[in-house]
Amino acid sequence: MLFGRKKRKPITIPSKQVKEWKYTTCNYCSTGCSIEIGLSDDKKIVTTRGHAGADVNRGKLCIKGLLEHELFESPGRGTEPLIREKHFETLEKTSWDNALDTTASKIKEIQQKYGKDAFAVISTGQLVTEEFYTLGKLTRGCIGTNNYDGNTTLCMASAVSGYKRTFGLDGPPGCYDDFEHTHCLMAFGSNLPEQHPIIYWRLKEALEKRKFPLIVVDPRVTMLAQFADIHLPITPGTDCVLINAMMFVIINEGLQDQEYIDASTQGFEEVKALVQDYDPKTAQHICGIDEDTIRNVARIYAKAPAAMSIWTMGINQSTHGSDGVANINNLNLITGNIGIPGGTSLSITGQCNAMGTREWSSCSGLPGYRYLENEDERQEIADFWGIDADFLPKKRGLAQTDIFPAIETGEIKGLWLIATNPMTSMPNTARIRKILEKLEFLVVQDVYEDVETNQYSHVYFPASVWAEKQGCHTNTERRVNLIDNVLPPYANSKPDFWIFNQMAKRFDNGKVIKFPDEPEGAFNEMKQLSKGTHNGRPRTLDISGMSYEKIIKARGIQWPYREEESCENNAQSSTTLKGTQRLYSDGIFPTKSGKANLLPIKFYNNNEQPCSDYPFWLNSGRVVEHFHTRTRTGKIGNCNKFSPTAYMEMNPDAAADLGIEHQSYVRLTSRRGDAVVLVQLTQRVPRNMVFVPFHYHDCVNRLTLGLLDPHSRQPAFKQCSVRIEHVDQAEAAKLNAERRNY
Numbered sequence: 001m002l003f004g005r006k007k008r009k010p011i012t013i014p015s016k017q018v019k020e021w022k023y024t025t026c027n028y029c030s031t032g033c034s035i036e037i038g039l040s041d042d043k044k045i046v047t048t049r050g051h052a053g054a055d056v057n058r059g060k061l062c063i064k065g066l067l068e069h070e071l072f073e074s075p076g077r078g079t080e081p082l083i084r085e086k087h088f089e090t091l092e093k094t095s096w097d098n099a100l101d102t103t104a105s106k107i108k109e110i111q112q113k114y115g116k117d118a119f120a121v122i123s124t125g126q127l128v129t130e131e132f133y134t135l136g137k138l139t140r141g142c143i144g145t146n147n148y149d150g151n152t153t154l155c156m157a158s159a160v161s162g163y164k165r166t167f168g169l170d171g172p173p174g175c176y177d178d179f180e181h182t183h184c185l186m187a188f189g190s191n192l193p194e195q196h197p198i199i200y201w202r203l204k205e206a207l208e209k210r211k212f213p214l215i216v217v218d219p220r221v222t223m224l225a226q227f228a229d230i231h232l233p234i235t236p237g238t239d240c241v242l243i244n245a246m247m248f249v250i251i252n253e254g255l256q257d258q259e260y261i262d263a264s265t266q267g268f269e270e271v272k273a274l275v276q277d278y279d280p281k282t283a284q285h286i287c288g289i290d291e292d293t294i295r296n297v298a299r300i301y302a303k304a305p306a307a308m309s310i311w312t313m314g315i316n317q318s319t320h321g322s323d324g325v326a327n328i329n330n331l332n333l334i335t336g337n338i339g340i341p342g343g344t345s346l347s348i349t350g351q352c353n354a355m356g357t358r359e360w361s362s363c364s365g366l367p368g369y370r371y372l373e374n375e376d377e378r379q380e381i382a383d384f385w386g387i388d389a390d391f392l393p394k395k396r397g398l399a400q401t402d403i404f405p406a407i408e409t410g411e412i413k414g415l416w417l418i419a420t421n422p423m424t425s426m427p428n429t430a431r432i433r434k435i436l437e438k439l440e441f442l443v444v445q446d447v448y449e450d451v452e453t454n455q456y457s458h459v460y461f462p463a464s465v466w467a468e469k470q471g472c473h474t475n476t477e478r479r480v481n482l483i484d485n486v487l488p489p490y491a492n493s494k495p496d497f498w499i500f501n502q503m504a505k506r507f508d509n510g511k512v513i514k515f516p517d518e519p520e521g522a523f524n525e526m527k528q529l530s531k532g533t534h535n536g537r538p539r540t541l542d543i544s545g546m547s548y549e550k551i552i553k554a555r556g557i558q559w560p561y562r563e564e565e566s567c568e569n570n571a572q573s574s575t576t577l578k579g580t581q582r583l584y585s586d587g588i589f590p591t592k593s594g595k596a597n598l599l600p601i602k603f604y605n606n607n608e609q610p611c612s613d614y615p616f617w618l619n620s621g622r623v624v625e626h627f628h629t630r631t632r633t634g635k636i637g638n639c640n641k642f643s644p645t646a647y648m649e650m651n652p653d654a655a656a657d658l659g660i661e662h663q664s665y666v667r668l669t670s671r672r673g674d675a676v677v678l679v680q681l682t683q684r685v686p687r688n689m690v691f692v693p694f695h696y697h698d699c700v701n702r703l704t705l706g707l708l709d710p711h712s713r714q715p716a717f718k719q720c721s722v723r724i725e726h727v728d729q730a731e732a733a734k735l736n737a738e739r740r741n742y
């Protein structure tokens with residue numbers, strides 16, 4: 001038992017001959033735990049521990065962090081660059097020069113033949129920020145394609161879009177410390193104990209000190225829902241209806257913070273008018289939460305001196321993801337819960353550096369939250385990089401989820417995938433397989449050469465992992481932390497930073513733009529670009545006061561942290577190097593008017609629904625032992641041991657109706673495909689729903705539809721329908737055994 005017991009044996013670390021501890025930051029989820037890696041006398045990695053002095057994790061790590069040091073020499077790591085003419089031939093070893101030259105000339109050939117945008121680049125949330133910034137320079141400034149995006153479109157795009165629509169800028173306004181001050185926490189589609197265990201521990205610790213209501217909105221009885229005071233088992237995809245009904249109650253009972261609304265927001269009358277259509281009496285029939293509970297929760301939230309909302313993929317991975325985020329922001333704005341201790345709208349980010357790519361990669365714009373659509377900002381970046389502003393596109397190109405259909409229709413002919421694995425992560429695997437086969441040229445850059453997508457590559461770049469590199473991550477609460485270089489790159493793998501720099505040399509603008517040799521040089525460029533003003537006010541994403549040295553000393557600094565602040569305090573002890581905990585505390589927002597936008601959010605029902613042919617909702621999510629498509633955690637024995645195979649949670653009553661037994665195999669079928677899974681009977685899911693973890697290859701995404709959110713282009717992974725069929729148990733067991741053969 002991790003929590004709540006007062007008497008326990010002290011935690012001991014087995015005596016391993018640690019000579020030196022090296023500072024770094026976890027490279028899995030966005031919690032941002034500070035880690036120390038223990039090295040032996042002969043510089044071998046022997047163990048990992050949480051950094052006791054770090055604000056985020058205070059010495060704790062979850063199972064993934066505790067075992068992260070096992071990544072360095074895990075099976076399947078890429079050792080040499082590989083190449084082949086056709087994807088069905090065998091990949092052969094080649095030199096870095098040949099791999100890079102071939103890739104550069106193929107990019108140019110495709111661009112000359114079909115146009116600049118016929119070559120696309122898709123990256124990730126897993127690199128360090130300096131690598132993201134450098135990739136942005138390479139892609140926007142040298143290669144010149146506009147079809148450049150990150151796999152963060154699969155997880156965080158709706159949060160980005162919702163924040164921008166409401167506040168005028170991306171960036172979570174709150175922090176973990178808000179748990180210590182809040183009087184009510186509402187979690188939407190966020191299963192913290194399994195997704196972000198250390199954030200959960202922070203919440204649990206705050207709850208043990210001072211009780212406040214925990215309200216969990218989730219169609220499944222998740223681990224967090226089990227600990228909740230009130231669980232709202234909502235009908236999938238109807239969160240907008242629930243929030244509108246809550247606002248109906250709050251506004252019609254006069255519980256809103258009118259003073260804050262008048263001073264800091266615009267659009268209240270429109271929201272007030274819209275929510276009149278969402279009386280809990282009628283809303284209850286759509287969202288599945290009874291009217292009394294809606295009223296009760298609305299009153300608790302509005303009357304709390306400070307209330308906060310958190311959310312994760314239950315909101316983002318929906319056809320209404322961006323609207324869901326904007327509506328959570330609406331709820332917090334009308335109750336005056338933005339920028340105060342314990343009052344916030346905190347998106348719990350997914351990948352370790354999803355924030356870094358949002359801030360600096362230029363995927364959806366230009367570095368430092370600048371827009372391609374803004375002429376002045378295009379000119380500013382072009383001048384800084386020393387190129388002609390006309391080289392930069394005038395508006396954003398395709399998102400990741402639109403790049404694949406553009407390959408399907410022949411608009412895009414070449415693709416560079418960096419630390420992302422669409423063969424497992426994208427909805428409708430069969431379609432993605434067919435799409436990748438159509439590419440004239442695919443380069444895969446990944447730590448592991450056995451990553452599923454590498455089946456279709458023409459060139460493979462072996463990348464270095466995590467602490468074989470140096471650079472920063474930004475976590476969920478805008479805290480910039482450092483990954484220090486602990487080990488040299490494995491075999492002939494190279495840091496992504498090095499790969500981008502080498503590729504830049506092969507393009508004309510790469511000889512004009514300066515590409516620093518070390519990550520810290522890129523960090524210093526980012527610092528420069530983060531200074532100045534936006535809409536007449538100081539830039540929010542300002543990191544100009546930071547340095548690697550200060551970041552390590554503070555174990556992470558939250559932006560904005562301006563040069564002036566850093567100079568004001570020359571003592572710079574670890575307690576004064578904290579940056580800014582909360583955004584918008586002055587009630588002024590980075591919109592043109594300085595006011596936050598209240599947006600009327602109308603519900604529309606466009607999801608695939610359970611029907612007589614496919615009678616079950618299919619829900620998906622994370623298990624604590626694994627991260628994303630298991631390219632890394634699938635290689636760690638102790639992570640794999642606890643979650644070795646794909647399974648399906650099913651309600652025992654529904655199983656009895658179909659004659660399905662616990663721990664038998666079944667075939668799940670949707671309109672897209674099928675998957676064989678092991679049944680786990682549990683009351684966690686309602687009778688008309690099944691749940692399957694999303695980590696496993698050739699499993700849940702063979703079934704998903706993934707309709708796209710119109711604003712964020714994020715897929716609705718969590719809402720589609722399936723039926724359950726019996727299978728031959730011996731055949732299914734054989735298939736399962738094959739899949740477990742790593």
Ligand code: SF4
Binds near residue numbers: 026030031061064198
């Ligand atoms: S909670 Fe997240 S950041 Fe912390 S150790 Fe676990 S995976 Fe790493």
